[in-house]
Amino acid sequence: MKRIKEELAEFAQQMSENAPVEVLQTMGAEIGKLVESGIVENALKVGDKAPDFELKDSGGNTVSLENMLQDGPLVLSFNRGNWCPFCNIEFRHLQNSVEAINNAGANLIVIAPQLPEKSEELKVQNGYDYPILNDKGNVIAEGFGIAFKLAEPLRPIHKAFEMDIPVHNGDESFVLPVPATYVIDKDKTITYASINPNWMERATPEEYLEVLKNVSVG
Numbered sequence: 001m002k003r004i005k006e007e008l009a010e011f012a013q014q015m016s017e018n019a020p021v022e023v024l025q026t027m028g029a030e031i032g033k034l035v036e037s038g039i040v041e042n043a044l045k046v047g048d049k050a051p052d053f054e055l056k057d058s059g060g061n062t063v064s065l066e067n068m069l070q071d072g073p074l075v076l077s078f079n080r081g082n083w084c085p086f087c088n089i090e091f092r093h094l095q096n097s098v099e100a101i102n103n104a105g106a107n108l109i110v111i112a113p114q115l116p117e118k119s120e121e122l123k124v125q126n127g128y129d130y131p132i133l134n135d136k137g138n139v140i141a142e143g144f145g146i147a148f149k150l151a152e153p154l155r156p157i158h159k160a161f162e163m164d165i166p167v168h169n170g171d172e173s174f175v176l177p178v179p180a181t182y183v184i185d186k187d188k189t190i191t192y193a194s195i196n197p198n199w200m201e202r203a204t205p206e207e208y209l210e211v212l213k214n215v216s217v218g
Contacts (some may be wrong), residue, residue: 027154057133081113092126127146
């Protein structure tokens with residue numbers, strides 16, 4: 001089985017070989033601007049307390065941080081949505097990691113701004129058995145400091161590649177979370193944080209599973 005970094009790199013290479021040069025240049029420039037915006041420095045990081053949240057999952061059930069932490073630590077992944085091919089790679093690798101996460105005494109949840117029906121469709125089609133919570137308006141992503149507005153030059157590019165963000169999110173805001181993965185201890189302390197403005201890169205299961213070895217489950 002390929003590791004997530006390898007699979008992401010292969011897809012990025014395929015994209016670079018097939019996409020127009022001007023598209024690649026625009027994407028690179030906008031990722032650079034997002035890096036320079038300071039979003040990583042301003043996001044919640046290791047040692048910070050995670051803000052409480054209460055969201056609906058794709059089946060309409062209410063899920064809260066407080067209730068999830070009663071069972072043990074939490075791996076929390078912020079994802080842009082299943083319109084994004086890089087996100088779909090991460091969705092698959094998260095599913096492959098669920099058993100190991102559970103065996104470490106922790107749980108996994110994903111937070112995404114896309115409509116609940118889009119997330120439920122994704123879960124049913126692929127057999128994913130972790131909750132995908134609907135962060136309407138990216139309120140929770142804002143609380144973690146990882147929300148940003150997709151730059152104007154990128155919007156027609158996404159549309160041309162049939163990545164219709166307004167259709168998936170149910171609004172015209174174009175606000176998204178940067179890819180981020182957290183491990184949250186039972187006292188709400190963040191013990192691992194991966195925040196990456198480059199949406200072609202993601203946290204690896206090996207990294208957060210190693211952290212879980214040293215997180216209290218009692």
